[in-house]
Amino acid sequence: NENGDGGRPGTISNPSLPPPIVEKIDVNPPKGTRDFPPEEMRFRTWLFNNFREVSRLFGFEEVDYPVLESEALYIRKAGEEIKDQLYGFEDRGNRRVALRPELTPSLARVVIQKGKSVALPIKWFAIGQCWRYERMTRGRRREHYQWNMDIIGVPEITAEAELISSIVTFFKRLGITSSDVGFKVSSRKLLQEVLQRYSVPEDLFSKVCVIIDKMEKIPMDEIKRELKLVGVSEDAIEQLLQVLTIKSLSELEEILGPSGDAVSDLKSLFLLADKFGYSDWIQFDASIVRGLAYYTGIVFEGFDRERKLRAICGGGRYDRLLSTFGGDDLPACGFGFGDAVIVELLKEKGLLPELSPQVENIVCSLDPELQGAASQVATILREKGQSVDLVLESKSLKWVFKRAARINAGRLILVGNSEWQKGMVVVKILDTGEQFDVKVDQLE
Numbered sequence: 001n002e003n004g005d006g007g008r009p010g011t012i013s014n015p016s017l018p019p020p021i022v023e024k025i026d027v028n029p030p031k032g033t034r035d036f037p038p039e040e041m042r043f044r045t046w047l048f049n050n051f052r053e054v055s056r057l058f059g060f061e062e063v064d065y066p067v068l069e070s071e072a073l074y075i076r077k078a079g080e081e082i083k084d085q086l087y088g089f090e091d092r093g094n095r096r097v098a099l100r101p102e103l104t105p106s107l108a109r110v111v112i113q114k115g116k117s118v119a120l121p122i123k124w125f126a127i128g129q130c131w132r133y134e135r136m137t138r139g140r141r142r143e144h145y146q147w148n149m150d151i152i153g154v155p156e157i158t159a160e161a162e163l164i165s166s167i168v169t170f171f172k173r174l175g176i177t178s179s180d181v182g183f184k185v186s187s188r189k190l191l192q193e194v195l196q197r198y199s200v201p202e203d204l205f206s207k208v209c210v211i212i213d214k215m216e217k218i219p220m221d222e223i224k225r226e227l228k229l230v231g232v233s234e235d236a237i238e239q240l241l242q243v244l245t246i247k248s249l250s251e252l253e254e255i256l257g258p259s260g261d262a263v264s265d266l267k268s269l270f271l272l273a274d275k276f277g278y279s280d281w282i283q284f285d286a287s288i289v290r291g292l293a294y295y296t297g298i299v300f301e302g303f304d305r306e307r308k309l310r311a312i313c314g315g316g317r318y319d320r321l322l323s324t325f326g327g328d329d330l331p332a333c334g335f336g337f338g339d340a341v342i343v344e345l346l347k348e349k350g351l352l353p354e355l356s357p358q359v360e361n362i363v364c365s366l367d368p369e370l371q372g373a374a375s376q377v378a379t380i381l382r383e384k385g386q387s388v389d390l391v392l393e394s395k396s397l398k399w400v401f402k403r404a405a406r407i408n409a410g411r412l413i414l415v416g417n418s419e420w421q422k423g424m425v426v427v428k429i430l431d432t433g434e435q436f437d438v439k440v441d442q443l444e
């Protein structure tokens, strides 16, 4: 190669020095984590840009929080999986801290911290890396990025309807239709009303929901055993499991009566869905409870209609979370949308975008004496907002053309002696091959 030393171009091998004695480090990222080299980073940037554009369309402001939080934010006694897999540890100040497994508790913490200084309703969104520590036996990831949108301070169902509309908008932007995905929608008030009928104590509500959320994952008799264990009576368990099989709102109304909040909330949501124009995206499904302890009302999850993938996203109302952190009770609802299942869905639907690197100009000097001149040209172009890949070493034209193709450059700007003497450079349009001599001060 050009270096003539047999090594990789750009490496320095100095035979006079002994080889360094280092333990070869493991160049892979830690178990369950990912690197984002350029190709993967282009896809991630594309995905996040879509999250951001939808959030902008809905008037939401972007926020973020530390990846590291006090472990206390996640200590909920409802037996959630997210707590079993908490990435917690003691820091050097002997504080119990954790890598955040989700973003909602951080949101609650900041809303309480800001108190009356922040106007309601709050409409914030975040895209944050979240962590879990799971035995690698299942080879699953330990980190993912999650898009969250939350509305704080709106008790009406219009908030849930707005959030579902934002996810529909996101799916449509990616070319995903209501034939590809849908939302299962229910309300935890459905369970609450049943538990109240059987005078099951309020403080069991979260535990019951977390157990019922495992319905698809563990056998029914294990569900019943766990419900019994937390203190739910046999009759209440039977009625609970019966209610979860209800197939329609009218059937629900027959069983729970027309005046309950669960029925009226769901009716309002379906009416609003019709106005938003996304009725064909949502369906009532009484078995949906979601696995987070703090949901209190409407819950929903996005699913792929071919049922090949795990839930794509999920969310709901959590009106009690702030008060459990010692804050004032504030109505709240939101959703989380992870960066893993959506990639599988896009692959399934052939919707992965073709993303190539892009640079407008590659600039190189034809003579080592003109490297400074090439730097001047690069600076002029950059100050005009043009991207420039500046060739930093003396390279053959063959090498430059090869690199130009690899980085998908639009133009090649050659700085050559004869032209430079006249204050000009050669501009080559790479896809057409057209070539012009251009005065440097007229470059654009």
Ligand SMILES: OCc1cccc(Br)n1
Binding pocket: 101, 102, 130, 131, 132, 141, 142, 143, 144, 338
């Ligand atoms: O979906 C639950 C979850 C939380 C944190 C990290 C990962 Br990967 N997954």
